[in-house]
Amino acid sequence: MSGFFTRTLLAAFLLPLLATASAFAADGTSSDGGPQWTHATALTGTPKYGPHVDHFDYVNPDAPKGGTVRLATSGGFDTFNPILSRGNPAPGLGLTFDRLMDDALDEMNISATYGLIAEATRHPDDDSWVEFRINRKARWHDGQPITADDVVWSFNKLVEVNPSQRFYYRNVAKAEKVADNIVRFTFDVKNNRELPQIMGQVPVFPRHWWEGTDAKGNKRDISKGTLEPPLGSGPYRIKSFEANRSITYERVKDYWAADLPVRKGTNNFDEIRYDSYMDSAVSLEAFKGDQYDFRDERAASVWAKRYDFPAVHDGRVILQEFPDKASGVMQAFVPNLRLEKFADPRVREALNYAYDFETTNEIISAGLLKRVDSFFAGTELASSGLPDGEELKILESVRDEVPPEVFTTPYENPVGGNPQKVRANLRHALKLLTEAGYRLDGRKLVDASGKQLSIEFLYYDKGQEKGLLPYLSNLNSIGIATTPRLVDMPQYINRLRNRDFEILTYAWVESLSPGNEQRDYWGSQAADQSQSRNIAGIKDKAVDTLIDKVIYAGDRAELVAATHALDRVLLWKHFVIPQFYSDVDRTARWDRFGHPETMPQYTYGFPQIWWWDKDKAARVGPQP
Secondary structure (H helix, E strand, C coil), X not given: CECCCCCXXXXXXEXXXXXXXXXXXXXXXXXXXXXXXXXXXXXXCCCCCCCCCCCCCCCCCCCXXXXXEEEEEXXXXXXXXXXXXXXXXXXXHHHHCCECEEECCCCCCCCCEEECCEEEEECCCCCCEEXXXXXXXXXXXXXXXXXHHHHHHHHHHHHHHCHHHHHHCCCEEEEEEEECCEEEEEECCCCCCCHHHHHHHCECCCHHHHCCECCCCCECCCCCCCCCCCCCCCCEEEEEEECCCEEEEEECCCCCCCXXXXXXXXXXCCEEEEEEEXXXXXXXXXXXXXXXXXXXXXXHHHHHHCCCCHHHHCCCEEEEEEECCCCEEEEEEEECCCCHHXXXXXXXHHHHHCCCHHHHHHHHHCCCCEECCCCCECCCCCCCCCCCHHHHHHHHCCHHHCCCHHHHCCCCCCCCCCHHHHHHHHHHHHHHHHHCCCEEECCEEECCCCCECEEEEEECCHHHHHHHHHHHHHHHHCCCEEEEEECCHHHHHHHHHCCCCCEEEEEEEECCCCCCHHHHHHCHHHCCCCCCCCCCCCCCHHHHHHHHHHHCCCCHHHHHHHHHHHHHHHHHCXXXXXXXXXXXXXXXXXXXXXXXXXXXCCCCCCCCCCEECHHHHHHHCCCC
């Protein structure tokens, strides 16, 4: 399941498929005859934390407040409006806005959420609507209360100005205020257990501010970009910025929710600063020069070879790996299926046979990466072996629409790693391409009209070339003309949104409880929507059927089985060329920070649950 915010409020929340689970009256009703109000929800069982808990186990409730943490981000930003489908919102905007409900970092396996702006929620057994009761203490930074009108207005504007969010929330028939501090969302379907929960992740904005005027007397417009710092309700507000370069957030000292269980012990830094870097190599050198404090290293080759510098040796910089248990991933070379050259699955399969992951991993990444072999790699949701039980039953419903191998052969990627295996894989790739109607004409692979098969690979980070160029060399060796196309970030974003590419690299991050966002990732209706995350342009009846099986799963066991089935079909349709992933987060930090003794199971939570440690900072030295 997915929703609206990622690291900068750009895309969508990773949301779980949840069922309400809390203390109900004996007959499941409340005093007004409706469902019982509950402080929290969870996928299965009951939430870990009751309504009277003081704080979550993974925080230090007495963590000191103070200090500055400096972070890096790639690319720039040109707007503080977080809901638009265009533009590049500033990093960290999620710090300024609260949601109705918020997650617990140690319950991602059951996807528990707890009241924030909404002190309670309820919905009926058939999931036909959901209500949220607004906490009367909830305030905007200007002191005005957060109201049910704000929630309704925010949702209506979100789906009005953002086509992707309109598609994601298309089953919401109506948002309305039903009491002074109660908002209801009514759905046009029943028994979609995810819908009541994802409404708790809707971002809430101040209607009175957006409908007012700025310092120059100009009327604000939430349908347009802006660099006016917005009014928020969250733990931080924008202090200063330089467009496209840096932004600093300051902690709100009288933050209304500071003592709520979901917030106590968190947001401990007085300031959080983001600096933008256009090049990954420059960003790394800036970290080495103590220009920012914390780095999540995504390039295994860099981790293996580029962290041998004095500050690491003398202990001023700490290198630490944290297990990544919170999500799965499909990172891949993604062919644009809207183009005729990629319509035949044999062509796409051949492209996979030309990719020598093993050699690239060993030479460039010191063997630190794993091959992606699932659209949910690294989780229990990844399919394996042959289907049986509930998964097989689900797959029988699409048997006539999927390759027979789905039922007879476990999916495996081609394996390279030495010249003999690579040559065999390339011969098989040529065989597949020949079956698809191509032939070798000298050193060129041509179609029936004599036109050579050519592919442009689009990318924005020069650091990608280390892994890309060997792949292109293999493709060249079987007669395919390749063009690496390096563009800047704005051009890359525009071409991605306009579907103006042939092949590019993309990663879909999956929650442990997939749901409605699968329609946005792989659903036919999303294929032609420029703002959707169906980057590949998949239009497939069987996939659509299996997505619905995931969304309408009755319990966790059925959800896992349906996801296995969806995964298996996506793999055997050869929609993408899987790349690689890591099941650990590799981090480097200047040793100025403390963290709780008991860390959450699913994330290291930096900087959310960390704090400035004066003694460590004194030993390391002041930030430049």
